[in-house]
Amino acid sequence: MASSSLKAVNISVEFSGLRALDDVTLTVDPEEIVGLIGPNGSGKTTLVNAITGEVPLVHGSVSLREEAITSLPPWKIALKGISRSFQIVRLFNNLTVIENIESASLAHGDSLRVARGKSERLLDEFGLSNRAEELGGALSYGDKRRVEIARALAADPSFLLLDEPAAGMNEAETDALLHTLSRIPRDRKLGLLIIDHDMSLIMRLCHRLHVLASGRTIAAGKADEIRRDPAVIEAYLGAKAAHA
Amino acid sequence: MTFAIQFLINVLSLGGAYALMALGLVIVYGILRLVNFAYGELIMVTGYTLFLISGSALPWFVMAAAAVAMAVVTGIATDYIAFRPVRAKSVTAVLITSFAFSTLLQNAALLFISPRPRVIPLPEIFSRTVEIGGAITPMRNLLTIAAAVILLALFAFLMRRTVLGIAMRAAATNFTMARMLGVPANLIISSAFAISGFIAGVVGLLWMGRIGTVVPGIGLEPLLVAFIATIIGGMRSLTGAVIGGFVLAFIDTSLNYTLPQELLKFRDAFTFSLVILILLWRPEGLMRGPATGQRT
Structure with missing residues (x-):
């Protein structure tokens, strides 16, 4: 079912000369939950903004069901079936x-x-x-x-992008949200991309993980593989922890 | 008792007119965070349309409807000519283009019609008076109250219970977000200008009904009234604009009754002093709008 996916290919974004995203490729399939994780400032929100047309791309392309939607205005992308939530609620x-x-x-x-x-x-x-x-x-x-x-x-939407949906929620609220979110992709036949810092939420919810650090992809794959990936541990905890 | 009725009718009729004027201005301001300085000219256009077709044998209501329709068209034209081309550029640019459009319309009236007052046709009912509980009042005051009640109710229904209303309120709260959801921004803005024109047209008929004539500068006072009422009520709130209109009318009417004859010609100075006091007490106006009301 590759033809019905949301694909961001070789995305690069720059803010006044500074590279915020460097050659990132990410695919979300329908009915799949993908977690987008990484330390603060690694470019997670920028990637979502790039997909939804809110920041211009220096390089790369975004396509939805094989149709190019690169650099369309945000409202057109929304009408094509990509919805999102925001880190700061709007x-x-x-x-x-x-x-x-x-x-x-x-x-x-x-x-x-x-x-x-x-x-x-x-x-x-x-x-x-x-x-x-x-x-x-x-x-x-x-x-x-x-x-x-x-x-x-x-x-x-056919794809839903959530930017830190559990931020500011207590544990009970987070559990309830997890329960609701876990059913959404199958019930509504949509692909879900979720950014969050709550690793236990991400690990329980996501089928696949995509890890960014300093604007680059450092790992991508199944959740338990990512958990053991030395590059990921290093990015989160520093080099010493990775080799300990 | 008679005095109380008289006072109440005066406040309500003047307040109804002021409230409608303010509402017509704030409907556009609420969405764009930009004041349409060509707003008064919508009233002028209504008057001159009525004057120009007064020779026809049409019934008055048809002529009035045509005049209001012209105000709606002019409202939409304001969007296309003065706002849309420069909307994204800067606040100053729109300020200047809307002033320019206002001047253009006024000068067109001066040049092609006349700087002198022109008589507009009015139905006989406008000059009739009625007695209510001992108070004698012109029929047009009651008509103004009725028009205000009907239009405010219609407007409240439109804003709360229709697709256009919800979309307009969403756009007024957070224009960028509404746009991002796919709310058709240009359509919403043009609709706001059309509604602004409709309200200005109706209130224009009632306003000019008091004097029976139209001059090129007729729109200045309604613009000023609308602007002040909106500031009193709170620039971000539609309800505030309506309340502001009634507060301003209450101040004006009270001063009319209490000021000695020789001070009456300075009434506006007293009115504005009171407005300043209100603003010192509530700098954001009586009604606070949403905190997200930034121009975007």
């Missing part, structure tokens, strides 16, 4: 929770009634039904994150 603070979720569905041309039905099911799925009429800006941090993921899903 909700519509003075819209209600359900309106926040509806907005994504409406943007994709759904009628108000379809959007409402879809949003109610998503609220239910994320345990937010009792918050539907509250304002987005009034929610707790963890709830905001869940609303943002629900909003991304309301667009019925």
Whole structure:
């Protein structure tokens, strides 16, 4: 099923001469969960921004189901079926929770009634039904994150990119999120790319891992192989730990 | 008692007109974070359209509808001519182009019509008066109150219960994010200008109904009123704009009743002093908008 994948090939991104991403290649298949990990500043968010058209590429290409989407504007990429969440939540603070979720569905041309039905099911799925009429800006941090993921899903994406979805959540919330996220790819036939620093979450959730350090790919493969990879241990803990 | 009714009708009718003026301005400001300085000219266009077709045998309501439609068209034209070409460039550029468009329209009216007032046709009902609980008031005041109630209700319904409304509110809260979700930005902005034109058109009919004439500079006072009401209410909030309109009308009407005759011509100075006091107390206006309201 390679033809229905999201592919980023040989991506390089520069910020005023500084190379933030250097020749990174990443593929996400439908119904697959890929974890994107790496130390702070290794280029994880930049890679997501590059895929969704928010930063220009110096080199490389992005394709969705064999169709080139390189350097399309973000909204066109969103309409083609790639949704995302943000490291710093970007909700519509003075819209209600359900309106926040509806907005994504409406943007994709759904009628108000379809959007409402879809949003109610998503609220239910994320345990937010009792918050539907509250304002987005009034929610707790963890709830905001869940609303943002629900909003991304309301667009019925074929690929979902989540930037630190569990940041700021407590353990119970993280477990609940893990449970919800683990079902999404199969239920909705979508590919999920997830950035997080919580290794136990990543290890339990992801089928495959992709590790970045200083803008380069240092390892990619199955989760338990990555865990033992000396280059990964070195990047995270320093050279001494890797050889200990 | 009679006085109280009189006062209430005056505040509500003036406030209704002010609130609508402010709403028409803030609907565009809310989304673009840019003030449309050619807003007053929408009212001017309404007046001159009515004047130009006054010779026809059409019923007044048809002429009025045509005049409001012209204001809608002019609103959309403002977007295409003054805003869209420079929107992404800088705030200053849009400031200047919207001033330029305003001047252009005013001078066109001066040149092709006349600098002198032109009489606009008004239905007989505008000059009738009625007695309510002992208070005698022009019928047009009640019409203004009715129009304000209907338009504000329609507007609230549009913003809360329609696809366009939700998209406009999303765009007003966080334009970049709305765009990123795939909300069609240009369509939303043009719709906001069209609604702005519609509101200006209707309020223009009621406003000019007080004096019965139109001059090229007719739009200045409504623009100023809308701007001040919006600042009192809070630039980021639609509800705030409406509240600001009523507060401003309350101040104006109270001063009309309390100031001695010789000070009445300085009423605006008193009004603006009070506005300054309100802003010292609440620098962001009475209603605080969303914290994300940056120009993007």
